[in-house]
Amino acid sequence: MRDTSAAGRASSLEHDPADALRKPSRAQSQWLKRLAGSARPPLLLAGAAPLAGGVLLVIQAWLLASVLDAAIARQAPRAELLGGILGIAALMLVRACIAWAGERAGAIAAERIKRQVRLALFERLVDKGPHWSRGQASGVLASAVVDQVEALDGFFAKYLPAMAAAAMLPVAFSVLLFPVDVIAGLVLLITAPLIPLFMALVGWGAQGASRRHLRAFARLSGFFADRLRGLSTLKLYGRAEAEAESVAAASDALRQRTMSVLRIAFLSSAVLEFFAALGVAGVAVYIGLTYLGFLDLRWSVLTLQAGMFCLLMAPEVYAPLRQFAAHYHDRAAALAAVTQIDAVFDGLPDVAPAGAAPVAPAAAPAACGPVAMTARGLRLMAPGRPAPVLDGAALSLAPGAHVALMGPSGIGKSSLIEAIARLRPCEGEILIDGRPLADWDEAALRGRIALIGQKPQLMAGTIAQNIRLGCPQASDEALREAARRARVLEFTERQPLGLDTVLGGRGQGLSGGQAQRVALARLFLRDPGLILLDEPTAHLDENTQARVLDEILAFAAGRTLLIATHSPQVAARFGRTLRLAGGKLEQA
Missing domain, CATH: 3.40.50.300 (P-loop containing nucleotide triphosphate hydrolases)
Known part of the structure; x- marks a missing residue:
């Protein structure tokens, strides 16, 4: 049977519940947004890539629906279909290149921002001097500069581009279906906004769990570094095994918090998949019943090309939301990391935009010889x-x-x-x-x-x-x-x-x-x-x-x-x- 008292002692050492539950302030959220100005061009490219890919996706879906209509409904010869097939293949290749360029731009932007934040934190360490740093746990400082800054990567490389796509593409795709079929467009336009609403409710819990997890991770880093530094003293006084058990118990507590974050992430995915499946199934049932003659809500006959285009576009309406959900936890992790950096360094550092000339303090006049x-x-x-x-x-x-x-x-x-x-x-x-x-x-x-x-x-x-x-x-x-x-x-x-x-x-x-x-x-x-x-x-x-x-x-x-x-x-x-x-x- 596991020693729960040891686990409790270790947990109290590496986790402060009151601090972990503290929500990011408005200033912290604004500071995170201002960091985007340090890498604006690659971020704009990363955000524009999925939008350009969405435009090509609509063309590709319409071209694919026309090829299927010609092959099935009009029994067109293969030679007539060859041009459309080659066009679809070319569009797929171009979309893949655009997606790669967008991911590359997002990675470049994230690396540039992380580098500038780390430099700013090092400058803050120098400004505060050794008297301040000697009073801090070295493991916590190292965790803030390395781990917490690294947690910003997903926010800029993944979350922001996915947010731009999720904000524009689902609505744009739904509206584009209106001239083809009003009912299918309305079904998608109504169900799509429900996903962000329910995801936001789940996301609040994910953000709190991420704050608790990162705070526990920072505490464990300092806890482990201190024990490692004093290992010879612990062995001298016969405390090595007891401290090893404390580290193991603290690690187990961190594992439990990691699992709680994953559970919330899986819940968020389940909410998304439920509403996405509901919307796609609704469009598919409506088109199938229309073809079978059980529904007659149109003013004109639903052609095979129009029906296939609606069926092809239905899952694509939810694809940007799926991508956004996959990276939504990156936002929660980034906000939690900013909160931790703010607490460790007694404030957030000023990060100058890229290309801006650094503002140097007034330098003392050059001098040589003995000092007075x-x-x-x-x-x-x-x-x-x-x-x-x-x-x-x-x-x-x-x-x-x-x-x-x-x-x-x-x-x-x-x-x-x-x-x-x-x-x-x-x-x-x-x-x-x-x-x-x-x-x-x-x-x-x-x-x-x-x-x-x-x-x-x-x-x-x-x-x-x-x-x-x-x-x-x-x-x-x-x-x-x-x-x-x-x-x-x-x-x-x-x-x-x-x-x-x-x-x-x-x-x-x-x-x-x-x-x-x-x-x-x-x-x-x-x-x-x-x-x-x-x-x-x-x-x-x-x-x-x-x-x-x-x-x-x-x-x-x-x-x-x-x-x-x-x-x-x-x-x-x-x-x-x-x-x-x-x-x-x-x-x-």
Whole structure:
């Protein structure tokens, strides 16, 4: 018997019913529609393709009915029918080409829109900074950028073209039957609108189910990623099997939600097929009874060509509605995805139309040389702390100054450095070269400021590739010189592959001190005006620390340098030392 309590615990972890039942707002729906402007030409082509195919379909049906009438009623010779048969074959080939072109245009439009949305989300991640992203579940962010954006594909590639065809073709086909047979046209014109009506009722349930499903999928992604990241800790404390059961129970809950979405989709198809079969059967019964003489509702004799044309067109009236129903769930999935993206990123990003020139923020004037930095009235709160770590702090760095920042662990040294680099929000005023920090363009700011934290970010790849992140255009000679200055060669030369040694994710394969030296090598490839270092020598022995510090000070000559450290020996190498205490900076 299955452990329902475990399933309940897992379900609560990956699903928030109140949030999942929240309907998309009007702004979210309008944002989804505005995305179509990013790929208007291919979307117009995708929407026009089924309409052009519908025009050719009418011609093909009439031509086929005339060929059958000539062959059956008039007993025409085969040579006389050959032209009509070839015409039908040509029309079928042209319609297939038009359908392919429409599908291709829809796919191009969807890919273009998804690419622009992902770029906009990446820009939103950069704008919010690492302080915000560290507070989010990485699995949820990844799911939003990958899975939720991918859910928009069907809306633009399939749903919008199908909606255009479903809105125009059934009515147009029904009206075209009026000159041929008024009764058949009326039967189709009356039954066709009933399908969207009842499908809309079913669609409301499908939309809610899709929102619950996507929300559960995002929660499960974060849940699984967190457990995978902490797998070694779980095994150490004997929780691996219990967490595996929780993941299995959460996966089972997601499977049940997936099945509920499919059940509603099948119900929608059943509604469509019922009314479509009813309409086609009604036309067929009416024409059959007319031919048998049991009905006489016409003013003229119903010819074989007219009857066959009505029978051929009857299922085609419902074909666009069938196509629309097949892709109706794409709309519900897209709206649910937009709701999820809005919740994860605290708002929807602005996506510029295709061809529009990007509006760049006001860039800081190009500058070189050391940076002048002034900070006044800094106030910064840290998560989990009732009192601010900085409260009215002030700091001034003259161009080319070298300053050491000291204080006990947790006092706020790292927070101050991150605030100066605009990586952590804070109250107060920070001026870089006399310009407010908020007014700086991101690229210009990163060119003027270089920061190395206590835990530098290393990527999966070779050591050389990680160093080259500091300057992708750097030559091999410059990269090797930077590695030498940072004392990276001291440990890579003992490796068979040297700088081409492959690291795992997050720099797996290096010690803390080695990772710091790789980050310093990145710094030596750059030309910043302000260098911010947070405990760059904390994991080094005294001998290596002295040599690395020599290289840092030599590189910082003519540049402004602020270094946070616990070591009195390091601070003694600087002409000015500040101490952070009680949220204020004091001269040491």
